[in-house]
Amino acid sequence: MLLAAPWPRRLVLEPRHRMRIAVIATYTHPTRLRLKEPSIMQSSVPELIAGLCPPHVEVEIFNEKERDIPMDRHWDLVFFSYLHSFYEHTKVLSTLFRQRGMTTVAGGRHASYFPDDAQQYFDAVITGEPEANVPALIEDFEKGQLQPRYQRPPLGPAAIRPYRYDLIDFTHNKLRLPGIEASRGCPFSCNFCVLTGNERYRYRPVAHVIDEIQQHMHWNPNFMGLMDDAFVFLDNNLGGSPKYLRELCEALIPLKKTWGCALTFNVLKDESLVKLMAKAGCRYVYTGLESLNPDSIKAMNKGQNKLSEVDAVIRRVFSAGILLSFGLIVGSDGDTNAYLEKLPEYLSDLQYFSVTFLGIVCPYPETPFFRELQAENRLLPGTLSRDYDGYTLCHRPKSLDTSEVVEHFHRLCAQLGSLPNIARHYWSKLTMSDMPRYKQTILFSGPEIVSIRNPVKNTARRYIAGQDALEYWDTQQMAQLGLQPQRLT
Numbered sequence: 001m002l003l004a005a006p007w008p009r010r011l012v013l014e015p016r017h018r019m020r021i022a023v024i025a026t027y028t029h030p031t032r033l034r035l036k037e038p039s040i041m042q043s044s045v046p047e048l049i050a051g052l053c054p055p056h057v058e059v060e061i062f063n064e065k066e067r068d069i070p071m072d073r074h075w076d077l078v079f080f081s082y083l084h085s086f087y088e089h090t091k092v093l094s095t096l097f098r099q100r101g102m103t104t105v106a107g108g109r110h111a112s113y114f115p116d117d118a119q120q121y122f123d124a125v126i127t128g129e130p131e132a133n134v135p136a137l138i139e140d141f142e143k144g145q146l147q148p149r150y151q152r153p154p155l156g157p158a159a160i161r162p163y164r165y166d167l168i169d170f171t172h173n174k175l176r177l178p179g180i181e182a183s184r185g186c187p188f189s190c191n192f193c194v195l196t197g198n199e200r201y202r203y204r205p206v207a208h209v210i211d212e213i214q215q216h217m218h219w220n221p222n223f224m225g226l227m228d229d230a231f232v233f234l235d236n237n238l239g240g241s242p243k244y245l246r247e248l249c250e251a252l253i254p255l256k257k258t259w260g261c262a263l264t265f266n267v268l269k270d271e272s273l274v275k276l277m278a279k280a281g282c283r284y285v286y287t288g289l290e291s292l293n294p295d296s297i298k299a300m301n302k303g304q305n306k307l308s309e310v311d312a313v314i315r316r317v318f319s320a321g322i323l324l325s326f327g328l329i330v331g332s333d334g335d336t337n338a339y340l341e342k343l344p345e346y347l348s349d350l351q352y353f354s355v356t357f358l359g360i361v362c363p364y365p366e367t368p369f370f371r372e373l374q375a376e377n378r379l380l381p382g383t384l385s386r387d388y389d390g391y392t393l394c395h396r397p398k399s400l401d402t403s404e405v406v407e408h409f410h411r412l413c414a415q416l417g418s419l420p421n422i423a424r425h426y427w428s429k430l431t432m433s434d435m436p437r438y439k440q441t442i443l444f445s446g447p448e449i450v451s452i453r454n455p456v457k458n459t460a461r462r463y464i465a466g467q468d469a470l471e472y473w474d475t476q477q478m479a480q481l482g483l484q485p486q487r488l489t
Contacts, residue, residue, distance in 0.1 A: 019057045019142065022075040023049040026082045026090045027064040030391040031458035032471050038066050038173035039451065040260075040444070044234055045081040045108075048181075050164035052134040059167065066172040069093065077103050077141055079134070080122070084110045084364060085389035088470055088485050091121035092477045098123065103146065105137065109194055110385065113366045117486055119148060129154040131161065157184060157204040165218040174222040175447070177260075179234040182209045182248060186237040188264060192361055192369040201240045206251050213255060226440060230258040232284075239267030246273060249280035258437050260284030268313050268324070278320040283441040285317065286356070289326045292346045293339045321435025323445055327357035329390075330412065331405040333398045340400075340408040344415050354425060355416050356448040359390040359455075360409055360463070365488060382466025385486040391455045394465040406463045410456050417452035425449060465489075 025043040029035040046061035053059050062069050078097055082090040087110055094104040106118045107126040115125045124146055126133045132152035140146050165178050183203035189196045213231065220227040238261040239245050245267070252259070258281050265287045268274055277285075289310070317324040330340060347355070363370040363379070365388070373379050378396045387394050393405050400408075415421065429442050462468050469475060470485065478485070 019077065020075045021050075021053055021057050021059045021077045021079070021138075022062065022073070023059065023079045024062045024069060024081070024093070025064060026069075026080060026086045026093065028086050028089045028386075028471055028474075030389055030455035032461060032468060033458050034471065034473065035454075036066060037451070037454065038175055039448065040175050040177050041179075041232060042066065042173065042176050043081065044163060044179040047163035047165060047167060049079050049081070049107075049130055049134055050167055051161045052130055053138060054135070057138070059164065061164070061167045063172075066176075071096070074100065075102055077105065077138070079105045079107065081108050082106070082110060083108065083389075084385050085387070087118075087385040088478065088483075089474050091118075091483065092474050092481065094121050095481050095483065096477070103141065107133075109198075109364075109366065114486070115149060121483075123148075125149050127151040131155045131159040157202045158208065160204055160208070162212045162216040165216055168218060170220050170222055174220075175444075177220055177227065177230055177232050178217050179232045180209065180212055180217065181234050182206075182238060183235045183240055183244070185240070186264070187240045188237075189368075191372065192363065192367055194364050194366055195236060196368055198366055201237070203241060203244050206244075206248050209248065210251050210255070213252075213257065229256070230437075232259060233261040235261065235263075237263050239263035242267060242270060242273060246276060249273075249276045249282075252280040255281070257281045258283050258441075260286070260441075262286040262288075265289055265310075265313070268317055271316060274317055274320050274322065278322050278435060282322055283435070283437055284323045284325065284445075286325045286327065289328065292328075292343065293332075293334050293336075318429060318432045321433035321438045323354065323429070323438070323441050325354050325356040325445065325448070327359070328355055328412075329359045329361045330409050331361045331393055331395075331397050331400070335397060335405075336399045337404060337408075340412070343412060347416075354429070354445065354449070355452065356445065358409070358412055358416055358452050360393050360405065362388055362390045362392075363395055364388055379489045380465040381489055382487070383489040384466070384470075385488060386470055387465040387468075388488075392463050392465055392468070402464050409463065413453050413456045417450050419450075422446050422449055 023046040025045050029037060042063055042065060046063060050059045050061050080090050080094060097104055103123045105124045105126060106122040107130065111118045111125050112127040115127050118125045124137060125148065126137065127149060128151045132155050133150040136152060137146070137150050160181055163180065168178065170176060181204065183201065185199040185201035186193070186195045187201045217231060219229060260283060263285060268285070268287070314324055363373050373395045380394055380396065383394050393402055396402060397405060426442065426446065430439055
């Protein structure tokens, strides 16, 4: 195999050479076509890693969801951040760069869970949090002493440094908002979530968050100032500690900024906290309700979602001036044909319901759900890491045939992302609140709802693990380079 021979380590850099570093967040579209998908929310890992680089190096950042990676450039050191489904594409890029003498580094959840596999295609693998590992790796690289693996213990949330907002190029994505972390992890234990058992919940000092917003954040200049002073929290669950969220909101009020976040549905049942969030500038909340089927919620161990309370909570949140957006998934063990066929009716009963994400439940390898399916021999054969994208069925559900799941997914994408549904969204919500920037937020949310249709635009795709080819360019490159995809079943 091409990578069997050891790769040479870079020698100590010449004193006059200014080290050049690239930080790349890779991306492959759910259709497996070569498409981009600019949107408000984007990976901010490149800005995070760039903020950990020493001041004497030259850093460039790239988000492949927004633009292609320039293959004719040369860097001394390349950091790759990727999700499970982007692994094959990322190792192709890494191999091509290594052939040209560049040193590459893998990081992220996949690299942390499969470090031995990743070690074949990258010069170094980071398996821990970046704050302790990235500076140590760069220091070793400059000394010519790069180690194959970096797994230093986390330094804690207080060690999170300000992102390099100055490196964001808003011309490649006119909708994008800058992002910030206030916390990491989640206190809940949903069986399908990659955080469960792998990452405890913790949060930064509020003063650090406020200082980063005031002193370091750069704002989107597009749309004639309509997105000035608007940002998003990148946290998995900003409401993991309601007490901390209250303290944060109190500190945000004087800043007069507009922001959005993701948090669990249970937080929204606290009416006083919702009003405080709105007063502090919150205009958008995403929550993964996942399903309107109580049996599916039970199967996910997602007890914090009580469907009997959904309608009242939704109305209250919108009335406070906050757009509440949901994610739904199909293919859970509690799902049936009867439920999925009637799902649009259930949604219409919830007059103010707003869905911006629809996916297929995914048993990521590091989750309890994966281990459960593995023990029951329900993982589909021939599954690749590429299939773990949240849009491909990787297991046999208890009550549905695999083809039925895909049929429901296609139908629901078309219905939920339809223009009439967008019209209903605008009509029902625009006048629910007079809070500043509320109507603007509602208008900007339309494209997010339309994007539900994007994953099924490739009519040749099967959406069943092991039955879809990789992207054409990746397939060609892997054949030329002698690379094989990672098979997980």
